[in-house]
Amino acid sequence: MSAKTYICRCEDVTLAEVQQMLKDGAQTMEEIKRLSRCTMGPCQGRICRILLAQEIAKNSSRNVTEIDVPTYRAPGKPIKLGLIACGEEDA
């Protein structure tokens, strides 16, 4: 295994890949998310989105507070499709 530094461990997105996307012109978290699935794994970005925001900020000499952050979407954790397919008994 070659040495890698991970930003997003759920989706295996490395620091090198993020830096390449930034070099290729990506500027926002939304773009990097769509390009790489970074922040879209089982942890739903709870761990990596702050790391990603910091990396984008560093690259563009901005403060983390200025970085766009996409909203969190439902459901907050992975669930079995059957759970929703069955619906709720007394819905």
Add this chain to the structure above:
Amino acid sequence: MQSTEIAIIGGGPAGMCAAQAAAEQGARVTLIDRGKQLGGQLVKQTHRFFGSEYEYAGIRGIHIANILEDAVRKLDNIEIKIDSTVLAIYGDGVITIEEGENYKKLTSKKTIISTGASEKMLVFTNNDLPGVYGAGAVQTLMNEHGVIPGENVLMIGAGNIGLIVSYQLIQAGVKVAAVIEAAPQFGGYHVHAAKIKRIGVPILTSHTIKEAIGKEFVEGAVICRLDANWKQIAGTEKKLDVDVICLAVGLSPLVELLWHAGCQMKYVPQPGGYVALRDRDLQTTVPGIYIAGDASGVEEASSAMIEGKIAGLSAAEALGYNKNASHMKAKYMEEINILRAGNVGKKVREGLKMLAV
């Protein structure tokens, strides 16, 4: 679809205190927790607590969990749902829950979000190797399940969590090679640092981790010194033969449900990242949604308990339940201000200033 007056999401110290405070005013409460038992992070805190004597200073965290749970279970207007994970809060106020193997919906007149916090991660080479743990995960493994994480640990972070977990590792017979801290001084209480220093564990300030070494799992770590501008100093690398790298580099509030609900959020470093704006009652910018505990900004268990009481009383009061809610709320606000006074609370006060509406 079930309905309740006050839904409280998260049954840790903040959530349990909120439930008790609201129910004692007469409100009907549903307390929801994803764990198999109530208590949140208290259930693995085997050490004695500091903080306020009103919030059980001197008592071990695990015992505080029992005290709070007993109080909650005595009130028959509190419905408890354990093994229940809230999946979402929708725009129309419907809360969806994975309750065991079932999908349930709940509506509430008021909602208190006391979901706690998650551990922060660090960016370093090979940071995905098995053997890289969060300090909280190590506590869960050891103190809840009786499993040690390995033989020899490098602890990253000399705040209270890093220092306390180092001591608990040593108590469990695990060697701690070193505790390293990026800041020029350690952040935790001296009493915790002194305990591990006496045993001979070095606390290295202005140090960071550069790399984890190993093929299938952690077999070592490379650390190095940082200069005054937090930049790594070349040539100061040192290899440590450890099989566990434990990260105690801070917590981030668990706020995804607040984003779902549309609360106005802001990045503020002091409370740990993205947090919700709030008023004095701990109500967010979405009417009827309140916050308490680490989810409102990372602090500690004593303040989480008081915030829980304030949020619980505020929600009950807003529904017209006011046996002595206004009076009690004033008392707890005074209490939390005392807790946040002085040097120790400076960071918390600075953060709160940026979040007030």
